[in-house]
Amino acid sequence: MEPRVKFKNFSRALRALLLPFLLISLWQWLSYLGLLRPTLLPSPLTITQTGWDLLKTGELEKHLVISLIRVFQGFLIGAGLGLILGLALGLSEKLRQATQLLTEFLRPIPTIAWVPILILWMGIDEGSKITVIAIGSFWPVFLNTIQGVRQTDPHYLEVARVLEKPRWVLLTRVVLPSALPSIFTGFRIGMGIAWASVVGAELIAASSGIGFMILYAREVSQPDVVLVGVAAIGLTGLAIDTLLQKLESALLKWNSHVP
Amino acid sequence: MSRDLILQGISKTYANGVTAVQGIDLTLRAGEFVCLVGESGCGKSTLLRMIGGLEPATQGSITSDGQAVTGPGLDRGMVFQDHRLFPWLTVEENIAFGCGESLSPTDKQRSVEEHLELIGLQSFRKAYPHQLSGGMKQRTSLARALAAKPQVLLMDEPFGALDALTRIHLQQELLKLWQKEKITVLLVTHDIDEAVFLADRIAVMTPRLGTFRQVLDVPLARPRNRNEEGFIGLRKTLYDQFF
Incomplete structure (x- = not known):
């Protein structure tokens, strides 16, 4: 890498880190002055210490892994269904009309509102937790896939028509690649929602997971553990999204310069 | 006839x-x-x-x-003013898209080579359309149309x-x-x-x-x-x- 580019990246990272650093410093300073009650808001140093302890005992990792497995299972189901149904509805105007009322009725229902009925139907095991996550990740993938498919440039479809391409070539070589950037946006939003809804899912009589850890710590009045959990959710979410972004730019190299 | x-x-x-x-x-x-x-x-x-x-x-x-x-x-092959190359396919993949579906992979490859040579873009075979000049894009578009062997x-x-x-x-x-x-x-x-x-x-x-x-x-x-x-x-x- 050229020195100039390196410096540019360095100064960009510096700028991004500046605000969090200032906020945490201020927070630590106020705690040091005794202006923040440790039972409500422990100092950043205390939280870091607790986080480190939880990491050393392996408790934090255990809860994180369990939550991650739930999220991936739920996402796989939700995003998978969203992709398949989105493709079908994106391709067929008639199917869209037939399902329009239903989807518009279901879409505004918040994921959390499904929790009680899911408990009734599926009990309090993994099934209902994963289903909550699946519902959350379904919508963005579903809606973005429909939009991506529908926005395929008619000029490209005309090229395929002139060359008398069969339907499956049209789908795999033209429609799908053209919709892929939009589908990926759906994946990223869907994954974000899936991860964010893990706490809600773990409201359902969980005995493990990062959401459970937070809720349990609140009950036993350990605000530092609560905040370690919150920070872990934020950092893991950031890490997942960064990974997805990397995957996206690797898969969609062609898209980087398209206006 | x-x-x-x-x-x-x-x-x-x-x-x-x-x-x-x-x-x-x-x-x-x-x-x-x-x-x-x-x-x-x-x-x-x-x-x-x-x-x-x-x-x-x-x-x-x-x-x-x-x-x-x-x-x-x-x-009947067509070439449009806006080249209409698929931005997600490379030059050779775009040309291959023009080939008939009945062609075997080897015949397809041969046809792509032939048409790459015809337009003189062999060294740009792996390039995406956004990396080409306007003239190169239109050449590729022409090659794609010709690859279908129109009359x-x-x-x-x-x-x-x-x-x-x-x-x-x-x-x-x-x-x-x-x-x-x-x-x-x-x-x-x-x-x-x-x-x-x-x-x-x-x-x-x-x-x-x-x-x-x-x-x-x-x-x-x-x-x-x-x-x-x-x-x-x-x-x-x-x-x-x-x-």
């Missing part, structure tokens, strides 16, 4: 009552190069799209390769978006390809110079009426010189039709 492209009494009226094309008769002999010249909105692109089978004619019949045209067909190549202002020098280069390359591949070409343009340089015959369209004002023979030998007397004379004849 005749390999000519025959248009008989072609008319096109849109649902809103606007007539784009009216009573066009034209026969393109196999291997002929015909240019369609006219102002914007005179119906020349519509006529081309009807021959391509992308739009139905309201009246009349089009016969290509002895068969009535009812839709797109591999006997007739329909070109809708293919060089209209290129700079003047690139346009002249591509005109010369197109002539070479046409002579090599022995295909029939119908090229729509509003560039009189281009028409005189390329065509065996030039059909001049009347603005707004959607009819031919004149179909002109170009009796000049190739390679043509844009500055010689015959060329200039013909260009003047055509200019007088418009201004």
Whole structure:
């Protein structure tokens, strides 16, 4: 890498880190002055210490892994269904009309509102937790896939028509690649929602997971553990999204310069 | 069976009552190069799209390769002004998209090689369209159309978006390809110079009426010189039709 580019990246990272650093410093300073009650808001140093302890005992990792497995299972189901149904509805105007009322009725229902009925139907095991996550990740993938498919440039479809391409070539070589950037946006939003809804899912009589850890710590009045959990959710979410972004730019190299 | 492209009494009226094309008769002999010249909105692109089978004619019949045209067909290839390369496919993948579906992978590969060489873009085979210049994009688009082995190549202002020098280069390359591949070409343009340089015959369209004002023979030998007397004379004849 050229020195100039390196410096540019360095100064960009510096700028991004500046605000969090200032906020945490201020927070630590106020705690040091005794202006923040440790039972409500422990100092950043205390939280870091607790986080480190939880990491050393392996408790934090255990809860994180369990939550991650739930999220991936739920996402796989939700995003998978969203992709398949989105493709079908994106391709067929008639199917869209037939399902329009239903989807518009279901879409505004918040994921959390499904929790009680899911408990009734599926009990309090993994099934209902994963289903909550699946519902959350379904919508963005579903809606973005429909939009991506529908926005395929008619000029490209005309090229395929002139060359008398069969339907499956049209789908795999033209429609799908053209919709892929939009589908990926759906994946990223869907994954974000899936991860964010893990706490809600773990409201359902969980005995493990990062959401459970937070809720349990609140009950036993350990605000530092609560905040370690919150920070872990934020950092893991950031890490997942960064990974997805990397995957996206690797898969969609062609898209980087398209206006 | 005749390999000519025959248009008989072609008319096109849109649902809103606007007539784009009216009573066009034209026969393109196999291997002929015909240019369609006219102002914007005179119906020349519509006529081309009807021959391509992308739009139905309201009246009349089009016969290509002895068969009535009812839709797109591999006997008729198309090149558009906006190159329409797929941005997610590389140059070679875009060309491969033009190949027939029945081709075996080895035949496909051979056809791609052949057409890459034809347009001289072997070293850009792995490039994506956004990495190409305008001329290279249009060359690739031409190669994709030729890879389908059409008998007739329909070109809708293919060089209209290129700079003047690139346009002249591509005109010369197109002539070479046409002579090599022995295909029939119908090229729509509003560039009189281009028409005189390329065509065996030039059909001049009347603005707004959607009819031919004149179909002109170009009796000049190739390679043509844009500055010689015959060329200039013909260009003047055509200019007088418009201004």
